[in-house]
Amino acid sequence: MTESINDDFSQRVVLDTTKMKWQASPSATVWRKRLDLIDGEHSRVTSIVRYDRKSSFPPHEHPEGEEILVLDGTFTDEHGEYPAGTYLLNPPGSRHAPESRRGCVLFVKLRQYAGPRREHVVVDTRNASWKPGPVPGVDALPLYANGAYPETMDLLHFAAGASLPHRDCPGGLELYVIDGDIRDSLGSYGAGTWLRLPHASDCSLRSDKGATLYVKCGHLPRD
Numbered sequence: 001m002t003e004s005i006n007d008d009f010s011q012r013v014v015l016d017t018t019k020m021k022w023q024a025s026p027s028a029t030v031w032r033k034r035l036d037l038i039d040g041e042h043s044r045v046t047s048i049v050r051y052d053r054k055s056s057f058p059p060h061e062h063p064e065g066e067e068i069l070v071l072d073g074t075f076t077d078e079h080g081e082y083p084a085g086t087y088l089l090n091p092p093g094s095r096h097a098p099e100s101r102r103g104c105v106l107f108v109k110l111r112q113y114a115g116p117r118r119e120h121v122v123v124d125t126r127n128a129s130w131k132p133g134p135v136p137g138v139d140a141l142p143l144y145a146n147g148a149y150p151e152t153m154d155l156l157h158f159a160a161g162a163s164l165p166h167r168d169c170p171g172g173l174e175l176y177v178i179d180g181d182i183r184d185s186l187g188s189y190g191a192g193t194w195l196r197l198p199h200a201s202d203c204s205l206r207s208d209k210g211a212t213l214y215v216k217c218g219h220l221p222r223d
Contacts, residue, residue, distance in 0.1 A: 172196070
């Protein structure tokens with residue numbers, strides 16, 4: 001039977017990944033926590049991935065692209081070395097042999113970027129320039145946008161007490177709390193929390209003590 005996890009994109013999903021158990025991957029030294037999954041092992045998936053020290057994964061292709069945010073440690077492939085805070089977008093058809101000599105933890109999205117005209121992107125968020133966000137107290141660091149496709153990816157930094165007002169989310173919204181805490185009308189979410197809100201959700205966010213979030217918008221089904 002084909003395995004699927006949180007594959008109904010019309011449903012709101014909230015997961016505290018710090019309370020999830022690590023599961024084995026096809027590599028004996030790479031572990032994962034799968035957050036959503038469609039149609040089994042080699043399919044669209046969102047995961048937290050952990051590489052042990054001196055670990056590697058066999059060379060492989062990404063026929064529908066790969067997105068990585070390095071949360072901890074240093075991730076490496078034949079194209080470069082990427083410390084914590086690095087954002088990568090590997091377009092459809094890319095190929096690499098990843099490894100980590102000192103170990104690392106990643107936020108990873110696979111097979112979600114089919115189609116031409118996407119570029120390879122590397123952003124060192126530790127040294128990139130943040131911009132004023134949509135409201136005072138919220139700054140933004142754009143990671144990826146391409147007018148040919150609906151999705152956008154950004155980091156948002158909330159100062160203590162900052163709020164984003166209510167707004168619709170056409171194409172849905174997905175966020176991962178990197179540090180700090182965030183809340184909406186339904187609850188509070190600490191570092192390591194992953195939320196996925198469906199198309200046209202009414203969303204508002206506030207951080208009482210400050211927070212940094214990965215935010216992806218516009219990529220979920222609209223019917």
